[in-house]
Amino acid sequence: MASVQRKTPLEWAQAACDSIMDTHTPMQLPPAGRWHYHQGVFLCGMEMLAQANPDTRYDAYIQGYVDGLVDDNGNLYFARDELDAMQAGLLLFRIEQRTGQPKYRAAADKLRNLLKTLNLTSEGGFWHKDKYANQMWLDGLYMAGVFSLKYANAFGETSLRQTVLHQEQLMRKYMKDERTGLLYHAWDESRRMPWANPETGCSPEFWGRSLGWYGLAVAQFLDELPADEPGREALVKSLCDFVYTIIHYQDAKSGLWYQVIDKGDQPDNWLESSCTSLFVYTIAKAVNLGIVGRECAAAALKGYEGLLHTLKFDEQGRVILPLICIGTSAGDYENYVTRPTSENDLHGVGAFVMACVEIQALNK
Numbered sequence: 001m002a003s004v005q006r007k008t009p010l011e012w013a014q015a016a017c018d019s020i021m022d023t024h025t026p027m028q029l030p031p032a033g034r035w036h037y038h039q040g041v042f043l044c045g046m047e048m049l050a051q052a053n054p055d056t057r058y059d060a061y062i063q064g065y066v067d068g069l070v071d072d073n074g075n076l077y078f079a080r081d082e083l084d085a086m087q088a089g090l091l092l093f094r095i096e097q098r099t100g101q102p103k104y105r106a107a108a109d110k111l112r113n114l115l116k117t118l119n120l121t122s123e124g125g126f127w128h129k130d131k132y133a134n135q136m137w138l139d140g141l142y143m144a145g146v147f148s149l150k151y152a153n154a155f156g157e158t159s160l161r162q163t164v165l166h167q168e169q170l171m172r173k174y175m176k177d178e179r180t181g182l183l184y185h186a187w188d189e190s191r192r193m194p195w196a197n198p199e200t201g202c203s204p205e206f207w208g209r210s211l212g213w214y215g216l217a218v219a220q221f222l223d224e225l226p227a228d229e230p231g232r233e234a235l236v237k238s239l240c241d242f243v244y245t246i247i248h249y250q251d252a253k254s255g256l257w258y259q260v261i262d263k264g265d266q267p268d269n270w271l272e273s274s275c276t277s278l279f280v281y282t283i284a285k286a287v288n289l290g291i292v293g294r295e296c297a298a299a300a301l302k303g304y305e306g307l308l309h310t311l312k313f314d315e316q317g318r319v320i321l322p323l324i325c326i327g328t329s330a331g332d333y334e335n336y337v338t339r340p341t342s343e344n345d346l347h348g349v350g351a352f353v354m355a356c357v358e359i360q361a362l363n364k
Contacts (some may be wrong), residue, residue: 007106009363012308012319013049013356016349017058019318023250026064027186028132029346035069036145038327040088042346045353047094052357059098066091066104074106081130083118083140086111093150105155112151115144115163121189125170134190137330138175138210141167142217147326149224168218172238173201180262181245185210186330195331203330208261212278212351215242219285236291243286245277247299255306259325260336264273268337273310273323277351283336284358304359312343324348 007015020029020042029039043062050058070076070092078085089111096104121129121134126144130139145164152160175183184202186195195203217241225232234325249261250277255273257279258264283300286292312320324345 007355008054009304009360010049013045013353013360014053014055014105015323016045016319016353016356019320020344020349021057021061022316022318023344026061027068030064033068035076035085037084037087038346039065040090040201042350044090045086045350045357046089048357049089052360062091063095066095070107072103074103074110076107076110078111079081080114080117083126083128083144084246086114086144087142089146089147090150090218095153096154108151108155111147112157113162114140115148121170123170124166125189126167130188132186133192135193135330136167136171136175137186138171138214141171142220145278146215146220149221153224157196161225161310162231164221165229165235165326168221168235168238169231171214176202176203176204180206181241182206182249182262183211183214192222193330195335203332205260205331205333205336206262206273207330207336208257208259208272209278209325209328209347211246211261212275212282215239215246215282216278216351218242219282219289222289222291231285239282239286240291243283243292243296247283247296249296250279250299250303251306254309255302255304256310259339260333263333266333266337270337270341271323272325272341273307273321274325274345274348274351276303276307277348277355278324280307281358282353284355284362288358288361300359300362304355307355320344321348321352 013300027033043065046058047062054290089108092104125136126140128135128140148160148164152158174187185207186203188201191198191201196198210337218235220233250257251264254271259267259272260269263269280300282301283296287297310322312322320343322343324342324347325339326342328339
């Protein structure tokens with residue numbers, strides 16, 4: 001552990017990014033050659049690192065991914081029936097600002113227009129994917145929400161702000177469990193899915209990474225919303241409540257969080273690194289924004305230290321982050337605890353990098 005302690009959080013973020021860059025070219029990032037949120041999450045973490053500790057290598061790597069998929073006219077191939085497709089669009093704004101090339105705005109326009117074609121619940125909630133009819137998932141709040149707010153700020157379509165806030169309000173209305181304060185992974189308005197509670201329509205479990213996406217989204221919304229935006233104060237309260245709630249479920253020994261975060265006493269449940277990284281980011285961000293008290297910093301730091309204890313290294317000394325749940329649909333308890341784990345899955349590495357950058361800011 002001594003060697004771990006010698007690196008600053010930004011140095012750990014850099015080591016994680018450099019390890020992936022040393023293994024994959026931008027277009028080899030899995031799933032290779034696709035416009036996909038796996039790459040987007042990792043590269044958004046890299047972008048945060050590049051902003052905190054400028055390094056042209058990172059900007060070039062991010063642009064290499066975007067330019068490999070967006071042509072000179074802004075055309076790109078993406079799934080047009082799911083919120084997930086929008087997340088990698090977060091990479092377009094900084095490149096557009098830096099280069100001024102119109103193709104990045106054209107690509108952003110295409111992604112924004114996806115919202116015009118997606119199916120909706122009866123109250124205007126976006127279906128997570130067409131194949132998941134009538135369902136809202138916590139994941140979708142991050143996948144489309146942060147992009148929408150950045151688009152509103154960059155290109156003046158301010159009505160998108162209320163659209164995004166409405167999605168969060170619907171999730172709180174239908175997916176929040178008042179007893180625990182946690183939010184269920186998914187909600188089926190039609191109550192047709194086998195996992196749907198016949199009374200509430202909610203899936204039965206509190207999945208770590210879905211809660212992490214929710215926290216990440218709400219924390220980043222606050223960076224993008226004007227101080228006087230109607231609904232902002234309710235969002236601040238949501239983030240405050242969320243942070244105090246998830247701290248309650250942190251594993252006292254390891255500092256990590258469980259795959260199903262409220263059932264750490266079950267022998268087949270296990271500690272998971274991507275949700276832990278997202279929670280560390282969210283808690284540290286909330287402290288840095290002044291939304292929760294400094295006493296919450298201890299939980300963020302404990303989680304960060306727990307993540308460092310999980311790290312492994314290959315023969316070249318490259319960082320390996322283990323205990324990352326692979327992509328997962330909504331389901332019952334067995335669905336989550338039997339999911340395979342992977343090492344250096346981009347879900348996890350991107351979230352780890354974000355956590356490190358925010359912990360660095362917390363330590364200032």
